[in-house]
Amino acid sequence: MKNLLLVMSFSVLYTFVACSDYLDVKPDDSLTVPDNVQDLQALLDYENVFNMQYPAAGDIGADYYFLSKADWDSRDIDARMTYIWDINAQNHLDWNYSFQRIFHCNVVLDEIDKAKLGSMTEADRDIIKGRAYFYRGWSYFQLAQLYVPYYAKGMADSEYGLPLQLVSDINEPVVRSTVHETYSRIIDDLERAAELLPDRVGVPTRPSRAAALGALAKLYLIMGDFELSLYYTENSLDINDVLLDYNDVDRDSDIPFKVFNKDVVFHAVMLARSGVHEQGYAFVDTVLVKKYNEYDLRKTAFLKADDTGLFRFKGSYDGGNYALFSGIAIDELYLIKSECLARLGREQKALEVLNRLLSKRWQKDRFVPMQLASNDDLLTIILEEREKQLLFRGGIRWSDLRRLNQDPRFAKILVRKLDDRYELIPGDDRYTFMLPFSVIQISGMPQNHR
């Protein structure tokens, strides 16, 4: 009996010690810990996080569209308040989704250097690292246009930057950085991405070097550094400057553009908020509609007349008519290049770039290259083309309004007419959205100015 008990105790003891392997089996085959390069790549290919749900608040507040009173009434309260730039408008989803994306980037950046290669190569490791930097920098870029006061080269720093979450540890404290730190981080992330990413990619859900350079070009344009913006635009266009020719597009179709068309450098779509930008609700701004020339193909490709004589938008580069394209496209880079050149006094070159774009936007046989008038005129023309090309493109118009308001020549008072009339004047605090109340409550961070 003693022997038996001994055997029994040993076997129990043995179990304690030796079962570690036995218990290392995964409870669900599809589970894994992100310890190899392939898993990290799979994480970055989660399109819901990395290619969707980009911030919408600025576009709800933008001036390229309007809602009827009846449709405004039937939107949810947060969308309604944002539409009229209410002081307490809440846009927590924009914040939440962006920081969710940033967290995912940080998981990848925390693990990538020590991750096992498996069947992948060191080159793959660099690319994945570059992608994580791109998505992080790009997300902070978008957030900065909503929640941080306008910032340009040479402006005074302020304490109202974004909280910079740079590791995946959820217990890290959340504190606001300065605006300068926020922008430095965005630039740093995007520059690293540009170093690590390949020039081109197969499917533009994944960022390329062209995309990272394009993002930097966009950022420097907003910051008013036209030389750097031009530099990055040219670098990006050096990789690929082939435009989609709207002459080849089925403009009569309700869905004229295919997803991943030639213009697309990086594919992303905006968060759909209470249907605000849906074709069924949003009308294209009537002043903007009148600006299209009759031979401008964008008029038919983008606009669809309603029974009432108003126009709907059908030109999303997403290839459908629900989600707004919110990525980076070559036509935008042409417009940036043209604007920078004009602002740097190289009018002739600026006009040439603009004409190259317009030649793909006008009816082939009707296109006559534009001739140069005065400098002021050219910039106005370029900015007007910008509006005509980039309406209903997520993340562009709101930051344009913020930067152009700095210049009295282009400053604009926005007006919403419902039963009441609402105005947003240049430089208004409401150009910077409030941080979500719940975030302020949990983190104790200071709220934006009101």
Add this chain to the structure above:
Amino acid sequence: MRQGKLLVLVGAIFLVLKGAFAQQGVVRLSGKAVDEIDRAPVPGVTISVKDIQRIYTTDKDGMFELVLPRRPEYQMTMRRIGFDPLHVNMKIDKDTVVTITLKPADNVLEEVTVNTGYQSIPKERATGSFEVVNAELFNRQIGTDVISRLDGIMPSILFDKRTGAEQRMVIRGVSSLSAIQGAPLIVLDNFPFEGDINSINPNDVESVTLLKDAAAASIWGAKAGNGVLVITTKKGKYKAPWQVSVHANSTIQEKPDLYYMPRMSTSDFIDIEQFLYEQGAFTSMLANTTNRPPLTPVIELLDEHTRGEISETTLKNKLDYFREQDIRKDLSNHFYRTGINQQYSFSLNGGGENYTTLFSAGYDHNRSTLVGNDFRRINLNIQNTFRLTPRLDLSTGIRYSMLFGTNNHLGNIQMSAAKGMYPYAEFVDEYGQALAVTKDYRNSYLDEVDERGGLLDWRYRPYDELHLADNTTTGSNLLFSTNLKYRFLADLTGEVYYQYEHEPSFGRQFYSEDTYYTRDLINRFTQVADNGIIRPIPLGGILDRSQSELKAQSFRGQINYTKDWANHSIAAIIGMEIRHARNEGNNTRLYGYDDDLQTTNRVDYVNRLPIYDNLAGASTIIFSDRAFGGTQRFVSAYSNGSYTYKKKYTLSVSARKDASNLFGVATNDKWSPLWSVGGAWNIGEEEFYHSNLIPRLKVRTTYGYSGNVRNDVAAVTTLQYYGTSRLGRYPYAVVMNPPNAELRWEKIGTFNLGLDFGFVNNVLAGSIEFYRKTATDLVSLVETDPTTGFGSLSMNSAIIKNTGVDLTLNSNTKLGNTHWSGTLLMSLNRNRIEKYMLEPTRFSQWVGTGSSVSPIEGEPAYSVVSYRWGGLDPETGDPIGYLEGVETKDYSLLNQQVTKNDLVFHGSALPEFFGAFRNTIEWKGVSVSMNIAYRTNYYFRRQTINYSNLLTANGQVEHGDFNERWQQPGDERYTTVPSMIYPTNTRRDEFYRNAEVTVERGDHIRIQDINLSYTFLRNGIKPLRNIRATFYARNLGVIWRANKHNLDPDVAQLPLPKSWSIGLNANF
């Protein structure tokens, strides 16, 4: 008897043989104790002989052997709980073999043994807290499954039916913040049962034991935190005559009452649609020529009228017709019916010297109250035991069940994904033909498409769909178990258990070409080109198949040691257990499937294809094939022991360590040690205690720990692969858990103090128990700063304290031929969040229905919290709330900044005091039994109007409180329902919905069930022993309630249907 039983009783007899007495001076008395009624052996009979210290016990086969010093006469007493004590005077002068016949006590109050799944313990020696339901009580209820038969017959178990599910149990309060984790562990015979609980045939059940406290449950370790329910099935008995038993019963279930919940009238809904139409809410949809969003017939009529296509009179006539319609009429007539459940079972059992056998079979057929749904089950079961040698027993059993389900009911019939069906929809015309209703596209558009030709019919006819649906599931469950038991010595046995479980299941959903699903999909992808029609989704049906399989193996080795000598007895076990379970499966879809020829057709999964008429952007064809799998492994080592002195004092200890392959946890943390200690004092056996009134009296107490395994949280970042991304078509993975290194196992400490008592002749007997259960390190979903990347995180964040009392009282009286027995069950549970580590970000997140846990310090885990109510504004009918004590109508601000003082804490959403009172009267074979259940001290929130759901383009018919709404100044004196405003304000609706005026007390009394039985031929006519006929009615409804709205507080939606059964049971 069960194989797994610990042989506490075996030892005593053989010890004697070792020769403590000189052979000359002794006489040997041996024999068997049998039950007077069925002559079955009675184990565990204590035999005491006057002037002899030693107490003898019969073994598990009722055998005993006494070696006694030679005397002229012996005065002997035989006792066994459940039997009348037997006093005999015997004169023997030589070795004698006798048969002792014990007469069952009239009032059987207590099962003698409790089965923990590891061992059987005589209840008088147990220190822990157990509840046992024997076969007789279990079979008093009629039903298809095991679990719902326990409702109302066991203290401590609260059936929480708020979600409409009948089987959700809450045992002794709340010990976990997650509802799934809150379920008790279910053990079938020796091993945890992880298959489908509905596959078990309730007629195979011998008893159900509930293990409530730490000493009882700690043997199940890390899974026992919420209690353990041990289901013991019937087995054959050694040396027992063959017995056959046949059951048959039929149950009729009432058709669900769709009119139970008050609803606004169709006419009012049409008025609202007209109002919205005038407000322009549909203008955009009417103008939408891209997606052609569906519009209700009323909106179409209004539009036709506006466009001058129909006259004012036509409009009025047509609207008046619609006003008369009610969708519930067709639903009730054609989609619901009276349910019929049939159950048949047969069993045969018996045993010889060296073997026992039990064979049983069962068949169930349930015709659901939902037209199209049907369930069938076949059970086969064979259990054998062989005594291979006097020292070695072998048991084997095979349990097999097959389940067939048909799920063709359409469920909730929606107009589109976002919009419920309009209340004036008609599904069937006067000739019984199916009618089309508006579904995904405008009717006028479908007319246009019809004219163009080339497409399949695109209308949706729910009544046809009901008959076209072909959705079945088939499953089986095989349970093979075997057990070897070896008696090394009289007091030492070793046991090995092995169990193999195999549960494959198959799902098949066939959408024939006639179904709307298939027609719609084919049409959407159809391209009409100049040279003909291209159909990327081929004609023919679509077949979805799913397959999954669970294979589990369990192994247990255990050593039992029991010894009784002089005044001492010891019972101890030590063992270890390994369990491995693997589940695997896959889903596949076939397009262009022909059910007769089994032919299929290929589709292009790769390219984005245009959608007909550009109704949507180009899409790929749905690809739903996938495979999945997982492995669960557990290793446990356990031990427990008890020591009893003079049958008066018992001390018990147990310890257990569990480990599992939890993911993302360091190996050291996978082991979770748990323990318990307990003591019992049998006062009734004390010499100083002589009470003629209460002869039986026992106090017992235990303390210890059990746990909760959380499979859904991890300490390191974990990813899960999902499939192929939509656009890039890359394999992608999702972060399931953020790294959370500080996560610990949930732990539950339980203190239990119990008193068992029995008055003389068991006129009144029962037990009262007090417990305190403290669950620490509870994991809950905590709202976190979304800036971290997560809006909520699972964290060890709460401590819950449960205090409670369970009382069981049994009473028996006999008056002539009439026998009355009554059982009163009372359970008191008060659970409070003792500590919650995190501050709430907004107090408004506490308000609600109490259907999920809200961790508020000092409040019940499920608590009903409201906004304070300030009445209706007499001018506008707006609801008024309080913000920092001041009246306000700023509902957004209220939602953001409401303070604790502006809230009303009503109390628990689960009854804090509940139980049942069961009375049975028997007279000459007639037995009438009624169980009345009561629940008090809790609150529920009744449903009310939500204007935001009504006043939108996707509006649906709303609650009947619409009729009670404030309409003009003065109404505020009679109603609390706010006025209707447009545009709506979701926060205003939310405020009223969660204000204190929509909360009601849940207290109520209901008739749980009534059982009426008559036993024919009580004395039997060979070979028949008896026949019993039963009438049984269940869920008879509420007889008293505190709320004035005639609502059943136990359910959120429809009350459980009343049912009536008749049954017949014959024993041979």
